Amino acid sequence: MIDVGEAVTRAHHDEWARVVAALTRRFGDLDIAEEAAAEAFATAVQRWPADGVPANPGAWLTTTANRKAIDRIRRENKRDDKHKEAQLLYDNTPPEPLGAIDDDRLRLIFTCCHPALAMEAGVALTLRMVGGLTVPEIARAFLVQETTLEQRIIRAKAKIKAARIPYRVPAAEDLPARVSGVLAVLYLVFNEGYLASGPDTDPVRHDLTAEAIRLTRLIRALLPEDGEVAGLLALMLLTETRRTARVSASGELVTLDEQDRGAWDKALIAEGHRLVRERLAAAAAGVAPGRYQILAAINAVHTSARDIRDTDWSQVVALYDQLVHLDSSPIVALNRAIAVAELDGPEVALAAVDRLEDELAGYHAYHATRADLLRRLGQSQQSRTAYDKAIELAGNTAQTANLTRRRDQLR
Known part of the structure; x- marks a missing residue:
């Protein structure tokens, strides 16, 4: 029934x-x-x-x-x-031709990511209409208030209506101008699946990660020469390989340093590494890598190490240095500081993290990173305060359980 x-x-x-x-x-x-x-x-x-x-x-x-x-x-x-x-x-108008894209959902995403819309507004609208994400989930992805996100979506709709932007299936020649927005949509959908930001969902949503990977594979077939498409696919695969080791049997988030690497999907690692090698060869030939390609290379370093202690942190920091030139966002700076902590020590990293307070005060990962660095420096009381703030801002129960355990282990 x-x-x-x-x-x-x-x-x-x-x-x-x-x-x-x-x-x-x-x-x-x-x-x-x-x-x-x-x-x-x-x-x-x-x-x-x-x-x-x-x-x-x-x-x-x-x-x-x-x-x-x-x-x-x-x-x-x-x-x-x-x-x-x-x-x-009695509309007998023949159906619109499918254009270059056969898949219904991917066609809709390309249709919504119109170049006349501002990137952030178009991506937000597409995530809401096609990606199936809620306003709170999208707002957390952009690190903005829900009201701000709602206004972006309203403005995008108003722009479509005022400018009479045609809602039509893009032709093959339209795809390159829209692919950046489409990749941004799929990356955010994948991230929401890999670690859900809401408290009322499973911490890992395989339906979202699998769909994002499927659609990125289709784009790869449509645009085989686009390095960023290959980079995003590699990034997703090398992240997805860790999915089964991401949450413990008790429902607690398992961080990279504690994961059972033997449980990682070796086939996905091999495919992701092959894509990264292809992009490295292109870079050697003078084609500068983009954001997704560099992120994929960072994940390739992590998935090449048999143990967290074998990680080539100098290479990770060097890759983040490249990424900063393309994407100077505070999130990138925070992730770079985490790698710096392994290379130059927690004190150097903490100084870099503290400089991000104004931009990331409402982001749980900022406070969780500070808590860990303060713990390593022996500053237990300050670490406990930072853990408390991270727990307050954490999105789901798996994150909360991990942060709570780490806080409670402090002396």
């Missing part, structure tokens, strides 16, 4: 973006499309328990959403002539 609640949830995950995209193309209004889709899902929640789950939930939702949209347009435009209504009701 199919659980109706589960059926609605699954349909929402699989069909929401498709329904919104279809209605936006048809009616030319993203707000109407989203509201009609929401009404259709609300109707499903009411009717499916009594009537049963339809044989084709996606078609049912699309049809219902179309009717809801037409009803709303009728209400808002009572003076429109009947011919226009008839066109909406």
Whole structure:
């Protein structure tokens, strides 16, 4: 027997973006499309328990959403002539060609990542509409307040409407101009799956990481010469290899230094290393690596070491030095400081971390890093205070359990 609640949830995950995209193309209004889709899902929640789950939930939702949209347009435009209504009701327009991309979800992501939108706004809108992430999850990914994130999405929608940006499937020649935004979307979806930021979800969501990897593989087939696509795929694979060792049987997050490296996926490591070697060869030929390629190289160093003590930290720091020139964000600086602690000691690293306080005061990893460095310096009371702040800001139960154990081990 199919659980109706589960059926609605699954349909929402699989069909929401498709329904919104279809209605936006048809009616030319993203707000109407989203509201009609929401009404259709609300109707499903009411009717499916009594009537049963339809044989084709996606078609049912699309049809219902179309009717809801037409009803709303009728209400808002009572003076429109009947011919226009008839066109909406009996639309025999042939379906739009698929273009260069066969996969529905990837096509939607490329469609949403329009170059006329500011990168952050376009990425946020796409994560919300297609990626299935909530506003709080997206806000945490961008390290901004939820209200700020909501305003970005509202502005992106307004720009689409005001500039009459066409909601159409991109052609092959459109892909290079949009690929940066698409990669940013997939990277953030993957990160949310690898370590969920919310308290009410599993700490590791394989559905998100697997989908991000699948879609990145498709982009790799579409753009085989794009180094950043290869770099992002390598980065995902070399991160995903550690997934099964990421959370203990008791539900606690297991950090890199404590993980069982024998449990890492050797096939993913081999594939990721091969991609990194390809990009290193390109760099030797004079093609400068991008952000994702450098991050993949850093992960290749980590996954090459049989033990945390075998890690080539000088190489990791050197790679972060390259990355800083491309991405001077405080997150990169924080991760570089963690590597510096292994190379030059916790005191040097702590000085670098403390300089990031103004930008990262609301980020749990900043306080967790400070807590660990203070612990190593024997400053237990200051370390405990930093752990307390990290626990307060931590996103999920696995993180909280790990931080709490480390704090409670302090003398």
